[in-house]
Amino acid sequence: MQRRDFCTRTLLAGATASVPAIRLLAAAADGINTDVPAVTLSGETTVLTKSALESLARGLRGDLLLATDAGYDSARRLWNAMIDRHPAVIVRCSGAADVARAVNFSREHDLLIAVRSGGHSFPGKSSCDQGLVIDLSRLRYVDVDVAARTARVAAGALGADVDREAQFHGLATTLGTVSDTGVAGLALGGGFGWLSRRLGLACDNLLAVEIVTADGRIMHASATQNPDLFWAVRGGGGNFGVVTEFTCQLHPIGPQVYAGYVTYPLSRRREALELYARLAVEAPREANIDFGLETSPAGQLGAHLYLCHTGSESSADALAKRLRSLGQPMNDTLRRMPYLEWQSAFDGPSPSPFRNYLKSGFVTAFDARLVDYLAGAFEPLPSFALGAYSMHAGGAIGDVAPTGTAFAHRDALANVMVYGGWADAGADQERVAAIRAAWERVEPYTRGFYVNLNDAAAEPTRSNYGPNLARLAAVKKRYDPHNRFRLNANVQPA
Numbered sequence: 001m002q003r004r005d006f007c008t009r010t011l012l013a014g015a016t017a018s019v020p021a022i023r024l025l026a027a028a029a030d031g032i033n034t035d036v037p038a039v040t041l042s043g044e045t046t047v048l049t050k051s052a053l054e055s056l057a058r059g060l061r062g063d064l065l066l067a068t069d070a071g072y073d074s075a076r077r078l079w080n081a082m083i084d085r086h087p088a089v090i091v092r093c094s095g096a097a098d099v100a101r102a103v104n105f106s107r108e109h110d111l112l113i114a115v116r117s118g119g120h121s122f123p124g125k126s127s128c129d130q131g132l133v134i135d136l137s138r139l140r141y142v143d144v145d146v147a148a149r150t151a152r153v154a155a156g157a158l159g160a161d162v163d164r165e166a167q168f169h170g171l172a173t174t175l176g177t178v179s180d181t182g183v184a185g186l187a188l189g190g191g192f193g194w195l196s197r198r199l200g201l202a203c204d205n206l207l208a209v210e211i212v213t214a215d216g217r218i219m220h221a222s223a224t225q226n227p228d229l230f231w232a233v234r235g236g237g238g239n240f241g242v243v244t245e246f247t248c249q250l251h252p253i254g255p256q257v258y259a260g261y262v263t264y265p266l267s268r269r270r271e272a273l274e275l276y277a278r279l280a281v282e283a284p285r286e287a288n289i290d291f292g293l294e295t296s297p298a299g300q301l302g303a304h305l306y307l308c309h310t311g312s313e314s315s316a317d318a319l320a321k322r323l324r325s326l327g328q329p330m331n332d333t334l335r336r337m338p339y340l341e342w343q344s345a346f347d348g349p350s351p352s353p354f355r356n357y358l359k360s361g362f363v364t365a366f367d368a369r370l371v372d373y374l375a376g377a378f379e380p381l382p383s384f385a386l387g388a389y390s391m392h393a394g395g396a397i398g399d400v401a402p403t404g405t406a407f408a409h410r411d412a413l414a415n416v417m418v419y420g421g422w423a424d425a426g427a428d429q430e431r432v433a434a435i436r437a438a439w440e441r442v443e444p445y446t447r448g449f450y451v452n453l454n455d456a457a458a459e460p461t462r463s464n465y466g467p468n469l470a471r472l473a474a475v476k477k478r479y480d481p482h483n484r485f486r487l488n489a490n491v492q493p494a
């Protein structure tokens with residue numbers, strides 16, 4: 001909306017304190033000069049009239065972006081360069097009321113809705129073609145209550161936002177292993193990170209959420225307020241509404257931890273993998289050990305054992321000794337370092353310059369045949385065109401019953417992935433096929449998958465909720481009976 005930008009800039013430049021803000025917003029809305037084609041929930045085409053859009057824009061504290069707007073192209077970009085969707089409207093929200101207005105607008109026009117926070121969805125669930133994107137990426141406050149050891153976290157905050165605010169007070173909570181992912185998508189689907197074996201998943205550390213439901217109500221959910229909704233959002237993803245704020249439990253962590261990785265040549269990957277399979281079971285819960293057949297942050301293709309240990313020095317030293325027990329590694333970065341340094345060690349540019357694709361599944365043990373495949377026929381490629389990664393689970397994650405929250409996979413020992421990233425769009429077909437082919441060899445040894453990573457068809461998604469499906473479907477019926485929030489690991493209303 002170039003005219004709107006022009007109007008806003010001109011008016012703001014000349015604005016004095018005596019000009020009411022509402023007048024500026026109204027002037028900004030004058031910039032909408034066309035009807036906009038869009039799609040409904042059922043995929044039919046519809047038209048959003050200029051006057052309907054103007055009315056929505058006037059009510060917002062945040063921005064309404066259309067394809068003609070200067071900021072539209074950067075606003076529609078997600079982390080994964082392979083996702084190239086063109087929403088009809090993006091509502092960049094400034095608060096829960098904006099979210100409620102956007103939800104009401106989309107309901108009144110029966111529009112397809114996508115919800116975006118950090119935008120790191122691998123399969124691009126946080127955008128859509130010709131629908132309405134509710135964009136929370138500008139809501140990034142983190143408000144730490146040091147005495148209570150809690151934080152109120154706005155839905156658009158990234159992991160790094162929480163890490164930095166909380167670590168200032170020597171506190172932390174479980175977040176992802178890459179700190180530029182959004183807190184919202186991560187925590188709603190589960191949330192594995194360097195602290196999850198000690199503190200549980202990110203969703204296990206939620207104390208409350210503020211959520212806008214499909215009827216436009218701004219609700220609160222916790223163990224004592226709307227407990228069914230609170231149970232469902234902890235692992236049920238974005239199925240039940242748009243979360244605008246999380247209250248998280250914080251814990252004393254660091255500021256120093258023992259972390260880093262050792263790299264062995266690919267020729268030793270069998271021994272490295274066998275060592276990992278043992279350590280994944282035997283490690284104390286203060287330790288999280290991941291394994292990668294991939295290119296490390298230092299650019300070396302090899303077999304990597306990654307460690308973050310938040311326990312005693314003697315326990316960390318003993319574990320490090322075992323990680324180094326295969327002889328001289330090609331690279332050894334294990335040392336005491338600030339927790340914040342390790343948390344951001346894998347951060348990359350966002351959006352990613354790469355086209356990314358990934359398949360993953362949970363294992364409860366490393367079957368010898370899986371080790372055989374990864375140590376033999378699986379060939380990681382330079383850079384990260386093809387890699388395999390295992391994210392450690394177990395520990396405190398398993399302290400919660402499978403039905404204690406919507407996240408059911410409490411017995412997992414690890415989340416195993418095959419993934420790739422490449423720059424050339426022309427290579428998409430070949431790379432995706434190579435990843436799928438490798439995954440076909442890994443999948444038989446997995447049971448269930450992490451909803452935050454996979455884009456599965458409806459039936460595997462339903463089964464993946466295991467014993468929680470019926471209860472989730474009932475909660476869905478209560479809060480989203482028309483399945484308006486469907487761009488996620490979707491639960492159909494009962």
Ligand SMILES: Cc1cc2nc3c(=O)[nH]c(=O)nc-3n(C[C@H](O)[C@H](O)[C@H](O)COP(=O)(O)OP(=O)(O)OC[C@H]3O[C@@H](n4cnc5c(N)ncnc54)[C@H](O)[C@@H]3O)c2cc1C
Nearest residue numbers: 117118119120121125126176177182185186191192238243
């Ligand atoms: C580089 C990278 C590293 C990762 N590392 C980890 C890791 O270490 N551990 C881990 O557990 N996962 C990891 N993930 C996966 C991550 O959990 C998901 O990508 C997650 O969805 C990211 O959250 P987001 O807010 O950025 O997602 P978005 O792309 O914004 O949204 C993803 C999904 O969540 C829904 N959603 C987003 N915000 C809200 C909201 N406010 N209310 C309701 N629904 C919402 C969206 O509709 C969509 O379905 C990683 C992903 C990437 C790309």
